[in-house]
Amino acid sequence: MHSWTCLLAAALLTRHASAQFNMLRFACSQLVVERTDPLVNPGMTYTPHLHQIVGGNSFNVTMDPATHDLPGLSTCTSCSFAEDFSNYWTAVLFFKQKNGTYKRVPQVGNGGPQGQLSQKGGLDIYYIPSGKVTAFKKGFRMLAGTATNTDPNKVNKGNICHRCWTSPSEAQFVGGAPCTGSDTVDVPKDQSCKMIRQTIIFPTCWNGKDLDSPDHQSHVAYSGTGASGGGSCPSTHPVKLPQIMYELMWNVTDFTNDPSVWPTDGSNPYVYSMNLGGPAAHGDYLFGWKDDTLQKAMDNNCNLDATCNAAGIHKQTQAAYDACTLPQQAPEQVDGWLKALPMGEMAVMS
Numbered sequence: 001m002h003s004w005t006c007l008l009a010a011a012l013l014t015r016h017a018s019a020q021f022n023m024l025r026f027a028c029s030q031l032v033v034e035r036t037d038p039l040v041n042p043g044m045t046y047t048p049h050l051h052q053i054v055g056g057n058s059f060n061v062t063m064d065p066a067t068h069d070l071p072g073l074s075t076c077t078s079c080s081f082a083e084d085f086s087n088y089w090t091a092v093l094f095f096k097q098k099n100g101t102y103k104r105v106p107q108v109g110n111g112g113p114q115g116q117l118s119q120k121g122g123l124d125i126y127y128i129p130s131g132k133v134t135a136f137k138k139g140f141r142m143l144a145g146t147a148t149n150t151d152p153n154k155v156n157k158g159n160i161c162h163r164c165w166t167s168p169s170e171a172q173f174v175g176g177a178p179c180t181g182s183d184t185v186d187v188p189k190d191q192s193c194k195m196i197r198q199t200i201i202f203p204t205c206w207n208g209k210d211l212d213s214p215d216h217q218s219h220v221a222y223s224g225t226g227a228s229g230g231g232s233c234p235s236t237h238p239v240k241l242p243q244i245m246y247e248l249m250w251n252v253t254d255f256t257n258d259p260s261v262w263p264t265d266g267s268n269p270y271v272y273s274m275n276l277g278g279p280a281a282h283g284d285y286l287f288g289w290k291d292d293t294l295q296k297a298m299d300n301n302c303n304l305d306a307t308c309n310a311a312g313i314h315k316q317t318q319a320a321y322d323a324c325t326l327p328q329q330a331p332e333q334v335d336g337w338l339k340a341l342p343m344g345e346m347a348v349m350s
């Protein structure tokens with residue numbers, strides 16, 4: 001039993017005697033790489049740091065939860081389920097080479113014991129149920145992690161972590177369950193890494209009232225650590241949600257293989273787009289599944305990225321979800337060797 005899903009299934013079976021351990025796991029391609037953030041900085045053009053965004057193409061600078069209907073306003077989604085117009089985004093990882101210039105690290109498809117997923121840029125999304133869960137309500141949004149944090153001790157490495165992927169293939173699995181073993185809060189700078197896998201696990205307990213909160217976090221709480229969705233919720237946040245997990249594969253092969261760019265002073269060459277390291281890793285979520293399809297998907301044990309008629313959710317072809325993109329609005333370069341990170345007015349003007 002090398003598969004962490006088998007281990008999770010075994011753990012869950014001890015609690016729910018007859019449970020079959022299913023979960024949604026699907027690919028999302030890149031919608032846009034953009035300096036906007038309708039959750040933390042609505043209306044701001046442009047936000048201080050760059051994000052990669054996936055999901056429904058109604059994504060925009062301002063997405064007022066009272067009026068912005070993601071399924072209604074989107075005409076496509078870059079995620080594999082045709083009914084999922086949610087938006088998911090994270091900071092972008094850069095490699096700072098020894099001459100001081102930066103390059104965005106490419107994001108690639110993901111393997112793992114549940115099979116290979118394929119996408120263009122982008123990331124993988126999981127919705128992990130534990131028993132009966134309550135799907136997010138229309139307008140729900142949340143944030144995991146802290147974009148300004150520099151202290152690794154302030155991050156629970158069981159929920160937000162990085163893994164050095166020593167296998168050259170994303171399909172050849174490395175390590176155990178997400179955020180266990182030798183996974184770290186910091187981004188690993190080991191030159192044996194071919195890829196770096198980033199995992200962001202979101203809180204699974206909700207206060208049952210608020211679709212959002214001023215810090216985008218206090219309306220939700222963790223029930224525990226790790227990718228099981230398990231654990232009991234605190235009395236302040238009694239409603240069990242599906243556990244959302246983001247999994248990103250940063251392909252660092254070109255950098256770790258090239259002594260001409262690798263820093264010689266021992267510094268960690270990886271920085272997120274805030275110009276900070278692993279402790280500042282964060283993920284943003286705006287719920288946008290059509291009608292009650294997510295609730296039905298959870299109730300009907302829909303599995304992985306397969307079409308699930310009981311919930312009315314359908315797998316698109318990769319060509320279809322790859323084709324859903326938005327034009328970048330901020331007038332700046334984000335790819336190639338850059339003299340400075342795209343971070344603010346100065347970067348826009350130059």
Ligand SMILES: *[C@@H]1O[C@H](CO)[C@@H](O)[C@H](O)[C@H]1NC(C)=O
Binds near residue numbers: 057058059060061326
């Ligand atoms: C984003 O918002 C602007 C201004 O409200 C609007 O003109 C534009 O069509 C919107 N874009 C999308 C993709 O909805």
Ligand SMILES: *[C@@H]1O[C@H](CO)[C@@H](O)[C@H](O)[C@H]1NC(C)=O
Binds near residue numbers: 099101261337
């Ligand atoms: C840094 O190196 C890259 C290629 O690795 C090159 O394109 C760029 O011009 C160099 N920049 C400086 C400032 O030396």
Ligand SMILES: *[C@@H]1O[C@H](CO)[C@@H](O)[C@H](O)[C@H]1NC(C)=O
Binds near residue numbers: 109170251252253254
């Ligand atoms: C990662 O990058 C290397 C070097 O460019 C490339 O050969 C390899 O195919 C990439 N892996 C994936 C999964 O895209």
